[in-house]
Amino acid sequence: MIEKVDIAIVGATTSVGETLLEVLEERKFPVGQIYLLDSETSSGSRLEFSGYALKIGDVSTFDFSRVQIAFFVSTEALSKEYVEKAASTGCIVIDRTPAFRNDNDVPLVIPEVNEEALDDINKRKIVSLPSCISIQMLMALKPIHDAAGVKRVNVSTYQSVSGSGKEAAEELASQTAALLNFRDVKCKTYPKQIAFNVLPQIGEFQDNGYTEEEMKLVWETQKVLNDNSISVNATAVRVPVFIGHAASVHIETHENISAAKVCELLQEASGIELVTGQAPGDWPTPVTESAGNDSVYVGRVREDISSENGINLWLVTDNMRKGAAVNAVQIAEILVKLYI
Numbered sequence: 467m468i469e470k471v472d473i474a475i476v477g478a479t480t481s482v483g484e485t486l487l488e489v490l491e492e493r494k495f496p497v498g499q500i501y502l503l504d505s506e507t508s509s510g511s512r513l514e515f516s517g518y519a520l521k522i523g524d525v526s527t528f529d530f531s532r533v534q535i536a537f538f539v540s541t542e543a544l545s546k547e548y549v550e551k552a553a554s555t556g557c558i559v560i561d562r563t564p565a566f567r568n569d570n571d572v573p574l575v576i577p578e579v580n581e582e583a584l585d586d587i588n589k590r591k592i593v594s595l596p597s598c599i600s601i602q603m604l605m606a607l608k609p610i611h612d613a614a615g616v617k618r619v620n621v622s623t624y625q626s627v628s629g630s631g632k633e634a635a636e637e638l639a640s641q642t643a644a645l646l647n648f649r650d651v652k653c654k655t656y657p658k659q660i661a662f663n664v665l666p667q668i669g670e671f672q673d674n675g676y677t678e679e680e681m682k683l684v685w686e687t688q689k690v691l692n693d694n695s696i697s698v699n700a701t702a703v704r705v706p707v708f709i710g711h712a713a714s715v716h717i718e719t720h721e722n723i724s725a726a727k728v729c730e731l732l733q734e735a736s737g738i739e740l741v742t743g744q745a746p747g748d749w750p751t752p753v754t755e756s757a758g759n760d761s762v763y764v765g766r767v768r769e770d771i772s773s774e775n776g777i778n779l780w781l782v783t784d785n786m787r788k789g790a791a792v793n794a795v796q797i798a799e800i801l802v803k804l805y806i
Contacts, residue, residue: 470498471802472533474557476525476548477540478502478513481632482562485791486539487515493795496802503528505544531555534806535798538563539790553591558801560794562595564678567686569594574689576601577796578737579608583690584797587805593797597679598789599623599702599711600686602762602781605738607717609731610777611691615720617775618697621683622714625668626707626752629785630655635708642706660706668702677702710752711785716770717777725769728777732764737788741765749780756782760792 477483483502490497502513503525512519525544530536530552538545538552538561545565553559566572573583574594587593596604607616627634634655641651641661651659658665669678680700688694705712732740739761741750750756750763763782770776783789 468496468534468802468806470496471535471798471806472499472501473497473798474501474503474528474530474533474536474552476503476536476538476544476552478522479504479511480539481628481635481786482539482790484513485786486537486794487513489787489791489795491516493799495795495798499532501528501533504540529555530557533557535560535801537794537798539794549592550590557591558587558806559592560595560797560801561592562790562794564597564682565594566592567594567596567682567689574686575797576604576690576793577800578735579604580690580692581800584800584805587801593801595790595793595797596686596690597682598629598783598785599625599679599713600683600690601789601793602711602783602785603683603713603715604687604690605735605762606715606732606764606779606781607687607691609735610717610719610723610728611693611696613721613727613731614723614775616691616693616696616717617720618699618718619683619687620699620716620718622701622703623668623679623683624664624703624705624707624712624714625679626705626710626785627655627660628709629668629711630704634660638706638708656704660704662706664706665704666701668704676700707752709784709786710756711783711789712752713781715779715781717779718770718773719775719777722775723777725767725777728779729767732767737761739763740767742767750782752782752784756784758787759784760788762788 542563545563679702683700684698749765755763766780
């Protein structure tokens with residue numbers, strides 16, 4: 467284990483990039499030299515880290531052999547262009563975009579779920595993060611799958627605008643202000659008004675009628691849990707919330723398992739906060755529980771009255787933190803401890 471790690475962050479000016487800088491400081495990650503990078507259009511600006519104002523460099527001219535770990539938190543296009551170039555210099559790349567998630571020789575990792583997948587990191591020196599919504603769902607599914615075997619998942623997600631980037635958050639704010647002042651709204655990021663509305667499409671539609679975001683839940687569940695027999699039916703919805711994703715999850719298991727047993731398993735699971743009770747407010751929400759925190763909050767645990775082996779869960783998570791930045795830093799911590 468080395469004492470200090472030189473790192474690069476590609477996409478430092480994005481919302482996730484800025485959150486990543488905060489998390490690195492909070493968790494006291496052993497940063498040596500740090501290089502903040504982005505596309506040419508963003509280079510030259512500055513961001514603060516550990517009390518220093520750091521200049522954003524151009525990723526196209528950076529020599530990745532100067533670092534041991536490179537975080538890619540920008541666009542899929544930028545990852546496809548530079549991730550393999552970076553990995554070829556010997557540094558390990560942690561990529562949070564979809565660019566390499568489906569590659570068989572690239573581990574898709576949630577540390578609390580499948581840390582052992584990092585054993586294959588030296589094949590290509592690339593590790594991918596699942597999507598934000600997959601991370602929170604799979605952290606809750608893992609202990610249930612181990613105990614009773616998950617057969618099928620039916621999930622509806624309610625995802626905040628921060629998942630679409632800074633422009634989407636600005637659009638929600640501006641539309642809300644416009645409507646409260648009796649002005650017309652302008653739609654740029656989304657095809658329809660997001661303020662005071664819900665939009666049942668996240669990502670491009672696929673040939674089967676599902677969106678890309680919905681299909682990610684299928685592919686990533688099977689890959690992370692290493693079980694292609696698990697069926698997943700998903701509906702992904704964008705909601706007018708700034709930060710925090712929520713999901714209503716119905717699980718069918720191979721073996722019967724009670725809600726009480728599920729609660730017991732979740733209470734013992736790392737990274738999970740269980741919210742129980744039946745009084746008004748005895749359930750987690752993105753704003754009151756998950757925003758600014760790193761846990762997956764689980765509530766409304768109950769047995770399905772329509773299915774013999776069914777369990778229902780309600781999940782909320784800060785998608786910028788555990789859904790992206792915290793998961794990436796946790797992976798980096800493991801790499802430093804065991805593989806660098």
